[in-house]
Amino acid sequence: MLLGGVETMSKREPVHCHVVEKAARDLLKERGVTLNAVAQIVFDMQLPYNKDLKMEECIDSVDKVLEKREIQHAILVGIELDKLAEKKQLSEPLQSIVEMDEGLFGVDETIALGSVFGYGSIAVTTFGYLDKQKIGIIKDLDTKQEGSINTFLDDLVCSIAANAASRLAHRLRDKQERLREEEIQRRDHEERIG
Amino acid sequence: MLLGGVETMSKREPVHCHVVEKAARDLLKERGVTLNAVAQIVFDMQLPYNKDLKMEECIDSVDKVLEKREIQHAILVGIELDKLAEKKQLSEPLQSIVEMDEGLFGVDETIALGSVFGYGSIAVTTFGYLDKQKIGIIKDLDTKQEGSINTFLDDLVCSIAANAASRLAHRLRDKQERLREEEIQRRDHEERIG
Amino acid sequence: MLLGGVETMSKREPVHCHVVEKAARDLLKERGVTLNAVAQIVFDMQLPYNKDLKMEECIDSVDKVLEKREIQHAILVGIELDKLAEKKQLSEPLQSIVEMDEGLFGVDETIALGSVFGYGSIAVTTFGYLDKQKIGIIKDLDTKQEGSINTFLDDLVCSIAANAASRLAHRLRDKQERLREEEIQRRDHEERIG
C-alpha cells in the first residue's frame, strides 16, 4: 500500500488529515475569521455559567473543535461555495439563492448542523441561539459588504462557537466532579484519621 | 383483520390516531399549556418578518403542528416522564436527574428535536433560540413551582412553537410567490391587451 | 415590491419556487436519475409491508417528495458540487476528497440527511439502510464510470427514496385507520338497525 511514489500515492491514498486541517484553518483566516473572534463569542456565552472562565480556555476550546474531521470538511465545502458565489461561478438558480442568502434556503444550516450534533444537545441549542442572535463576528459576517458572500461561513462560525461552548460546559462538569470526589476522599481520610 | 370484538382489536390493531391525538392534546391542557399561550410565542417570533400576522393564524398553525404523529408521540413520552418524576416513580439515578433538570441531561431536548427536524432548518434554529431565551409560557414552565416537574414539557413547548413558526414562514413565502405570479400574469395580460 | 423590471426583480425577490423545482428535476434527469428508477427502490423497500402496493403509487410518492423545498435545495447544491468536481473546478484538497468519495467525508450524507429528517424516523433508518446496501440505481451511481463523479448524488437518491418510502408507510396507516373507522361505523349502524 505504501510502495508508490508521491504522485501515485496522491491518486490512491485519501488526503492526509494534516492537509485537510491546514486547509480548513487557512480558509477561516483568509475569510477574516480569527480564533480570537470566535473565542470571544464562546466567552460571552459561557461566562454566566462559569465566573472563573478565562479567554485562553475559550481559545483552546475553539482550537480543539477545529481538530475534528467533521468540522474541517464542513468548512472546506461551505467556504468553497461562498467563494464560488462571489466569483459568480455557481449555476443558476443556485448562484442567486446563495448570493441572497435567502431565508428558506437551509443547506447552509444543514452543513453546519452536521458537525454540531457531535457535541450534544447543548451545542444544538447554542447553535440555534447564535444563528438567530448573530453576536460578534457572526454579525459582521452577516452584514454583507459589497461583493462579499458569507452565506455558509456565518453558519459555520455559529457551529464552531456552539461546539466550543458545549465542550467547555462538559469539561466544567468533569472538573467539578473531580473536585467533589477529592473533597469526599479528603473528608473520608479526615474521618479515618480524626 | 377487522372481525374481532373491541377487546381482541385492542390487542392487534395499533392505537388509532384519533386516540393518540386526543391524549396528546389533553395532556398539554392538563399541564397548563394552552394553544393560546404557545401561539403567543409564535406571534412574537414571527411578527418582525410579517407585519400583517394575526394571532388567529398562529393559533391555527399551532393546531396544525399538533396534528402530526411525531409531535404527539413526543408529548406522550415527555409528559409521562415528567409526571412519573413528580410522583417519584422513576428509578434512581434517573429520578434525581429529571427532578433537577440538570444541564447536561439532553434526552429532553433530543425527544423534542426529533419532531423539530420535520419543519426544516428554520425550526431547528428557532428551537435553539427558544430553548435558551425561554419566552412566555416556556419561562413559566421552567420556573418550577414546588413539586411540579416540567423537564421534558418545556422542551416540547419550544418544539411546538418552533414548528408552528417555521410553518408560518414557509406559508408566507408560498403566499408571496402566488401574489407575484398573479402580478406577473396581470402585467403580461396588460401588455398583451395594451 | 413588484414594481421593478425583470432585472431589478432578480436582485430583490427570492428565486421563485417553480424555478427552483424545475431546476432540481432537470438536474436529476441530466444526471441520469429517472423518477422510475427511484420509484423501483421504493417499491422493493415497501412491498414486504404492503402486498397491494403499486408502482404508480411509488412514482407518485417520489414526485411528491420532489415538491419539497428542502430536497430541491439539497439537489441543487449536491449536483453542483459533483459537476464542479468532474470539471476539476473545486479547490484542493476538496477536489481530491470529492473525486475519491472517501469514506470519512460526511458532508454528502449530511446534506442528504437534512431533508430526510422531515419524513420521520422511518426515513432516517431507511436512508441508512439504502446508503449501506446501495440497491438499484444507487449502485449504478456508486459504481463510477471513467470521469463521472456522483459523490453527492448517490446520497441524494437514498434520501429521495427513503422519504418516498416513509411517506407511503405513513399514508398506508392513515388508510388502514380510515377503513377501520368505516368498519366500526358500519357495525355500529348494523347493531342499531339490527
Next chain:
Amino acid sequence: MLLGGVETMSKREPVHCHVVEKAARDLLKERGVTLNAVAQIVFDMQLPYNKDLKMEECIDSVDKVLEKREIQHAILVGIELDKLAEKKQLSEPLQSIVEMDEGLFGVDETIALGSVFGYGSIAVTTFGYLDKQKIGIIKDLDTKQEGSINTFLDDLVCSIAANAASRLAHRLRDKQERLREEEIQRRDHEERIG
C-alpha cells in the same frame, strides 16, 4: 458547595458521572445485553473494511462508547420506559404503543439517534442499517418473548454498535495516516543518508 451532608448534597449536586455510568452498564447487563454480544455486531460490520480487526478492539470500542454521557442518559431513559411498560405502569395510550412497538412510533429511534450523531455520518448510516437488518442480539431483543418488552432497548443497542463501529473506522484511518507518515519520514531519511 461541599459543606452539606449526604442528603443535602443529593438535593443540590448533580448526580455524579460514575453513578450514572454504573447505572447504565448495570441496566444493560440486567436486560441481557453483554459487551461481547454488542462487540460481535461491531466485528461483523467492520471486518470487511479491516481484515486485521480483532474482537478485543471491538469490545474496547463498545466500552469507550459506554463512557459517554449522552449514551448513558439515553440508556437510563429507554430501559426505564421498557421496564415500566413490562409492569403495565405507563398511562394509556402510551402503554399500548410501547407494548406493541408499533412501526410509526419513532421516539425510541429518536432517543437512540440522539447519541448516534456524536459519531458522525458513518454512525448514522450504520444505525439505520442495523435498525432494519437486526443482526445478532438486536434480533434476539426484537423477537419478543412472552411478557418482555425491548421497544427502546433494541434501538439503543443499534446506537451503541453503530457508534463503536464508526469509532473504529475513524481510528483505523488515523492509524493508517500515522503509518503513512512514518513511511514518508523513513524514506526521507533513507534519501538523505542514501
